[in-house]
Amino acid sequence: MSEMRVHRFVTNDLTVRAAAVDATQVVTEMQGILRSHPLATIGVGRAMVGALLMAGQLKDGQEVGVLLRGNGPLGSLYAQASYEGHVRGYCPHPQYLAPHQDDALNLRKAIGFGQLTVSRQQPFQRQPHNGTVEMVTGEVGDDIAHYLHQSHQIRSLVSLGVNLDRDGVVQAAGGILIEVMPGVEEDIVEKIQENADNYKENITHALLAGTPPHELVVPYLKGLPYTEIPHPYELKYFCSCTEERVKGALEVLGGQDLQEMIDSQKPADVTCQMCGREYSISVAELQELKDLLHKNSMH
Incomplete structure (x- = not known):
């Protein structure tokens, strides 16, 4: 052992x-x-x-x-x-x-x-x-x-x-x-x-x-x-980071910041500070996050 x-x-x-x-x-x-x-x-x-x-x-x-x-x-x-x-x-x-x-x-x-x-x-x-x-x-x-x-x-x-x-x-x-x-x-x-x-x-x-x-x-x-x-x-x-958690963190930024990231036409590259794992969130995924954020704000 x-x-x-x-x-x-x-x-x-x-x-x-x-x-x-x-x-x-x-x-x-x-x-x-x-x-x-x-x-x-x-x-x-x-x-x-x-x-x-x-x-x-x-x-x-x-x-x-x-x-x-x-x-x-x-x-x-x-x-x-x-x-x-x-x-x-x-x-x-x-x-x-x-x-x-x-x-x-x-x-x-x-x-x-x-x-x-x-x-x-x-x-x-x-x-x-x-x-x-x-x-x-x-x-x-x-x-x-x-x-x-x-x-x-x-x-x-x-x-x-x-x-x-x-x-x-x-x-x-x-x-x-x-x-x-x-x-x-x-x-x-x-x-x-x-x-x-x-x-x-x-x-x-x-x-x-x-x-x-x-x-x-x-x-x-x-x-x-x-x-x-x-x-x-x-x-x-061991780190419990996941792509879903990264998206959740980006969602917290709000619609304006997400729109600026979308306008840049570049994916959002995020590195977990705990484990060094790299995530790349595509422009299409950023748009989905912004749309979801807007939809939820209407409720």
Whole structure:
């Protein structure tokens, strides 16, 4: 079975659950699609890893969206992941470079102050359930831990990492999520914190050193008997864009803008910013959209 999946665990007394993932492949794919520079790569990559870890603890067909929206120059970071291991990510300013070398990798400063919104979507549910909290650091992992505590009363340990080489290319990306269920005795919480304090190795350094992802949780769960839960879904960078959705987006432009596109006698070429897929909507199809828009306005 592929190691490129979310590994799930639960302690034998069911008081703690954990997840770990090596997301290097999908984060690398995101970097290629967005052509992202280091800050956006690290930020979106961490958001993707966090979304994968949370989604892996859900049920079939469910999805998690992670949106960090700040007042800094990077603007926002977004990632969406499903229980089945599908994930995608986006940043509106992927080529942003910090003006000073000292801030080249300062994600906190690049994202600024703002809010974290986590959405949970179930199959056949029209609208997702959203939970919003203030960002505490802008480093993504701390913000997700804060969200889990504020919104679900779950104390957690979240470690997310994206490692780049000197050229800014992804070398490793992954993370762990340890969640303590509500009402658990304090000594278990203290044991996990003690383990974390004694373990100094960075997650991505461990991956680069050859540590398999299912062993990433070992130092954190030391002294707590646990079992791995089957979760055989291989990670895949996946986008839900379709030609119909592209047409729906063009329809929102309105009749005047559509008419200008028709008058140019050129097809509308649209590229999905999430996956890089290209769509070409012909002049005849643009006319159909405008006619439909006009027809609907008469009702």
